[in-house]
Amino acid sequence: MAAPLSVEVEFGGGAELLFDGVKKHQVTLPGQEEPWDIRNLLVWIKKNLLKERPELFIQGDSVRPGILVLVNDADWELLGELDYQLQDRDSILFISTLHGG
Amino acid sequence: MPSAGEAWRDCFRAFYIHKFRAVLGKNRLIFPGEKVLLAWSGGPSSSSMVWQVLEGLSRDSAKRLRFVPGVVYVDGTCPVVSTRRLRRVAPRTWPYPILGSPVVMIPFCLHLEGAACGQSREDRAKTLSDVKRILQTLGFPWHVVTLEEVFALPPSVLRCSAPEPVGTVGTYKVAVDSFLQQQHTLEAEGVGDSPSSAQGEAQPSQPCTQDPQDLAEPPPAAQTEALSRLFDSVKTLTAKEELLQTLRTHLILHVARTHGYSKVMTGDSCTRLAIKLMTSLALGRGAFLAWDTGFSDERHGDVVVVRPMREHTLKEVAFYNRLFAVPSVFTPAIDTKAPEKASIHRLMEGFLLRLQAQFPSTVSTVYRTSEKLVKAPRDGCASGPRCLLCMCSLDVDTADSATAFGAQTQDFSQMQPPTPLAEAGAPTVPCRSAEVGRAPNCCQGTRPCRREDSRARVIKQLCYGCRVNMKDVPSLDPLPPYILAEAQLRSQRLSPEIQEYLLENSDDKAHTSGSGAWGPPEQEGKDGQTVCDCINKNIFN
Numbered sequence: 001m002a003a004p005l006s007v008e009v010e011f012g013g014g015a016e017l018l019f020d021g022v023k024k025h026q027v028t029l030p031g032q033e034e035p036w037d038i039r040n041l042l043v044w045i046k047k048n049l050l051k052e053r054p055e056l057f058i059q060g061d062s063v064r065p066g067i068l069v070l071v072n073d074a075d076w077e078l079l080g081e082l083d084y085q086l087q088d089r090d091s092i093l094f095i096s097t098l099h100g101g
Numbered sequence: 102m103p104s105a106g107e108a109w110r111d112c113f114r115a116f117y118i119h120k121f122r123a124v125l126g127k128n129r130l131i132f133p134g135e136k137v138l139l140a141w142s143g144g145p146s147s148s149s150m151v152w153q154v155l156e157g158l159s160r161d162s163a164k165r166l167r168f169v170p171g172v173v174y175v176d177g178t179c180p181v182v183s184t185r186r187l188r189r190v191a192p193r194t195w196p197y198p199i200l201g202s203p204v205v206m207i208p209f210c211l212h213l214e215g216a217a218c219g220q221s222r223e224d225r226a227k228t229l230s231d232v233k234r235i236l237q238t239l240g241f242p243w244h245v246v247t248l249e250e251v252f253a254l255p256p257s258v259l260r261c262s263a264p265e266p267v268g269t270v271g272t273y274k275v276a277v278d279s280f281l282q283q284q285h286t287l288e289a290e291g292v293g294d295s296p297s298s299a300q301g302e303a304q305p306s307q308p309c310t311q312d313p314q315d316l317a318e319p320p321p322a323a324q325t326e327a328l329s330r331l332f333d334s335v336k337t338l339t340a341k342e343e344l345l346q347t348l349r350t351h352l353i354l355h356v357a358r359t360h361g362y363s364k365v366m367t368g369d370s371c372t373r374l375a376i377k378l379m380t381s382l383a384l385g386r387g388a389f390l391a392w393d394t395g396f397s398d399e400r401h402g403d404v405v406v407v408r409p410m411r412e413h414t415l416k417e418v419a420f421y422n423r424l425f426a427v428p429s430v431f432t433p434a435i436d437t438k439a440p441e442k443a444s445i446h447r448l449m450e451g452f453l454l455r456l457q458a459q460f461p462s463t464v465s466t467v468y469r470t471s472e473k474l475v476k477a478p479r480d481g482c483a484s485g486p487r488c489l490l491c492m493c494s495l496d497v498d499t500a501d502s503a504t505a506f507g508a509q510t511q512d513f514s515q516m517q518p519p520t521p522l523a524e525a526g527a528p529t530v531p532c533r534s535a536e537v538g539r540a541p542n543c544c545q546g547t548r549p550c551r552r553e554d555s556r557a558r559v560i561k562q563l564c565y566g567c568r569v570n571m572k573d574v575p576s577l578d579p580l581p582p583y584i585l586a587e588a589q590l591r592s593q594r595l596s597p598e599i600q601e602y603l604l605e606n607s608d609d610k611a612h613t614s615g616s617g618a619w620g621p622p623e624q625e626g627k628d629g630q631t632v633c634d635c636i637n638k639n640i641f642n
Binding site for chain 1: 145416420431437438450
């Protein structure tokens, strides 16, 4: 049983366009059976934050290739990617590298 | 990159900066004191590049960069107003009840939206003020140009100017040594040691100069509409992107030439260049890969385009920008939120990045391949004809029409119904075949030849890749006038050569010097589609 978590979700590099232009979201994730990890977070984001065009952000159960994920300013690849378990007051940043040049 | 500790940030930063310097140093193309224009799009890669240059010029940099930079920003590079978007946006921006008919809505929305897609005039102004704020902090000369200014470009921008004598390694070393010596002398004399004063020229005391065409006012609505009209007329997103890239290149080239910059730096990253390589192949630009993706691109002659960010991946750029707070301005582009298969560019990007996710060496492999491409030897600017739009040497045989390719590219099935032509000067000449005798596939004297002439004239002067793009542009009329003017000039230059082939006939001579639309006489008989060839036929038969 996971306690509710308070995390900051941030979008950059153009990804914010899919979230009504809002870059920073202070989010409280409800308590649930399974612990919160990035995989669940993505599902939650898709259901609650994503305003349009889910295929431009999520592909399968992960993010679309070209979108970087940083957890507390560290590359998520070092933390287990989708399996990283979220902790209270984590900061998750999604940067789209696909836009601009 | 380890997540623990802070030391890795310094290490990463040192590595990142080193790569930038190494690319510049390895190629030795930028001489001390040279004026270099930084093409800044507001995006992450070019912002990072500008930041690198800024840091490189700072006083406490151990090996200070020695060139003299300026920055150019092209505003309004999103000139698409699609009908679908109009319907969605209109209710928000136009308070009056919207009538159902799209014919009623569009004129209103064009006026409000301006040239930028999804961007209202207010958004565009806001972006511009963000841009200017950043530019003012940089401390070197900056120029902001709007895309609408392509309508004011002179035809000379499409001409390759004679290049400056290329320096060899020996010359580079000599130049660097003499520059350093000059520096020491000036410092000894007590003159300030900023890079600009060491140049010896009278640099403006406030380096934040602005382009004389002040952008306090937005560009005239007529030009904005003309731009929208041009891009709306292009049928596919692929062609739109290519056209946009072409126009933007011409604009930046013009700024560089006007202000005396001999180099232009663009922020193309490793990832982008790998995608560009594959996309160019798909677009039929295989002959020019070395120029399109290499470190230096000398196709314009006097202005050389260099790509110092080509060793940095997009991921590194994004990390660096985040960690070291590099300012950038986000602007929606022509392909923002476009679906996966909307254009060849999007498709290729998706393909490469998906592959990269599973095989992390994909991008670097493609990129390394691009490094191995060798440019075909060339003896200088004037050898051979150049493409009108991309300015690479033509990779098609201009006289070629005997092959299936030749017949394909002369596609006159897209002939437009006649409308009044805006071209000044020569009067419309009806097709001669009506007088001399009917020829097949001729317009039969019912309408003027000139529209087909002008399209054929332009197509003949394009490389294969650009010709393929032009197939998606049904009418050349909305193109900026400098393109059509240059096409006309070039074909007129050809006509004296074929004068000798034509019979002495005062009427025909007048017509020849007027339009000059036909190719060499060998084409006659092989290409029954050319309307004016029917005149040729009638003369020779």
